[in-house]
Amino acid sequence: MIEENKGNLFLRYLIMITAVFILIGIVAVPFLKGDDSLFIILALFIGYIVILVLMYHVFENYVKPIRASVKVTKELVKGNYNVRTYVKPIGEAQELSELINKLARNFQEMYLQEKMQGSQWKTVINNMESGLMLIDERGYVHLVNRKFLKMFGKNSIQYIGYLYYDVLEEKAIHKVVQETFLYEEKITEAITRTIEAQKHHIEVVGAPVINDVKELKGAVLVFHDITELKRVEQMRKDFVANVSHELKTPITSIRGFSETLLDGAMEDEELCKQFLQIILKESTRLQALVQDLLELSKLEKEEMKLMLKTIHIDEWITSIQTLMEQQAKAKSISFQSTIDGGITFIADPDRMQQVVLNLLYNAINYTGEGGTVTLRIEAKESDIHISITDTGIGIPEDSIQRIFERFYRVDRARSRNTGGTGLGLAIVKHIVEAHKGKILVESMVNKGSTFTVILPKEW
Ligand SMILES: Nc1ncnc2c1ncn2[C@@H]1O[C@H](COP(=O)(O)OP(=O)(O)O)[C@@H](O)[C@H]1O
Ligand SMILES: [Mg+2]
Structure with a gap:
């Protein structure tokens, strides 16, 4: 459209100048005589050509680039930063066109930068x-x-x-x-x-x-x-309350019995022995509790380091078996174990022993006389399955989820009597998870329970 305009403009100038010369010709020719007339007509014609050439030059080198620049500037004002004007390699308007193009390029760069920054902010704010x-x-x-x-x-x-x-x-x-x-x-x-x-x-x-x-x-x-923060805070408060409560019972008991002894019960030898035994039992519980608490806090420290080694099942399991046979015998429980021989897996041997012992002690503690406790270790494709099955009291369905919580016991009195702290399974779960493993529980009240630890063979 602009080109057409330019064409029109040039044509208009051309017509105007031609008209002026024709007018001069028409006015001047009747006054001319002889040889002069030919000479003047020739001069007029040459003048006409020279003016035309000059006009063309001015038009091409000034008018056309300026008009193009105006058009580009208008587009820039509208916000279209992609436009560029044609730069003629020669002519006075060359610099103007070049500057306008440079301006357009700068604008475009600024606009892109701003757009990018804007979208960066948006991303940050939205995420x-x-x-x-x-x-x-x-x-x-x-x-x-x-x-x-x-x-x-x-x-x-x-x-x-x-x-x-x-x-x-x-x-x-x-x-x-x-x-x-x-x-x-x-x-x-x-x-x-x-x-x-x-x-x-x-x-x-x-x-x-x-x-x-x-x-x-x-x-x-x-x-x-801050829900999670609140939850953690509440958990911490509950924990402190639980610990205080757990400590209070044996301490009260120890204090009460020693006071009674000092008040005179000491004189009666039989009573004295009985009370001292209670004091010993309560202080043992206290010691177990403090030990488990220390263990838990050690496990919870982020720098808890596992001493990973290749465990050869046969030698690793022997000490556990010997220990458990004694414990089971003392309670008239039959202890059996089926171990796939020759298995090796990577784990922290001491920590893993702690896991298996904890589960076996529970199995014996929560099984009555004449029951059976079975330890089974099998190698699956990529995991090791360690399962401990008992024929004991079992766990009610709604408690299964909760037994891994600290201090949770299905039957508080029973757990106390067996010397339990309520922290054993919390420690077990911690260690198993640190080994990238998991622990499953199946149980039926009065029938028995199976705890299965699944560990990856390789890390
Ligand atoms: N083999 C099991 N049979 C029945 N109940 C179990 C068994 N193992 C754990 N429990 C239940 O889970 C609770 C939590 O176990 P644990 O953390 O080892 O604490 P505790 O010191 O009481 O043994 C126990 O008090 C008991 O009620
Ligand atoms: Mg226990």
Whole structure:
């Protein structure tokens, strides 16, 4: 279109100049006489040609490039940074065209950079672990991120452009926004929300947005999900309460019996012996408890190092078998073991022994006289299965999930009587998981239980 215009323009100039010369010719020719007339007509004709050539030169080298530059500049103003103008290798307008192209290139670069930065920000904001809401100084919502939508539901269009108090129902959040605006400082509140049918604890932090000249421009709300933190805190509190409770019983007992002894029971030899035996039993329990607690805290330290070695099953299992045969005999329980000979696997031998012994002690403890405890070790394709089966009291179905929790016992009194601390299975689970293995439980009340430890052969 521009080319056509240019053509038109050039044609218009051409017609104008030709018309001027024809007019001069028409006006001048009647006054001319003789040889002069031919000479003047020739001069006029040469003049006409020279002007035409000059005009063409000016047109090509000035008018055309300037018009092209104007067009490109207009496109740049519109925001189209891809346009470039044709640069003639010669002529005065060359520099102008070159500069305009350079300008367009700079604009394009800046625009691309800005676009990239914008999308980077968007990615960062949307992938933040916390929810985010940006509110302007009049209270209108300008931005919400993906995590926020996950916490509060609905789509971003249902928030953006609305007043915060119309789209957020929690009064505590309104308070955070109001106080952030009022005091122009960071304000924190905690709220609870039901997300996907689960109660979540959310910490809301409001921070004022202040520009270079210290004017309040709005507020940023950040929502941290602190459910897990709360859960851990609660677990820690429960643990401390449990430990105190567990320690209290034997200590009270030891103190009570020693006081009674000192008050005179000591004189009666029979009574004295009986009480001292209770004191010994309680202090043994106390010792076991402290030992298990230390063991657990050692296991929980992140630097828990496994001393991995290749275990040759036959020699490793012998000491366990000997120990268990004695224990079982003392309780009139038959102990059997079937071991695939020649198996090797990689594990920490001492820790693994602790696992198997713990499970075997439980099996014997929770099985009555005349029962059977079986240890079976089999090599599967890529795993080792170590299973301990008993014909004991079994575990009710709703307790199976919980027996690995610290201090959980199905029958508290029974566990105490057998000297249990309630920490054995928690320790077992820790060690098995550190070996990248897992532990399965099958049990039926009054029929018996099977605990199976599955360990990878290789790491
Ligand atoms: N072989 C088993 N048969 C029946 N109940 C068991 C068996 N092993 C564990 N339990 C149940 O799991 C609870 C937790 O076991 P554990 O952590 O070893 O603690 P405890 O010190 O009481 O033995 C026990 O108190 C017991 O109720
Ligand atoms: Mg136990």
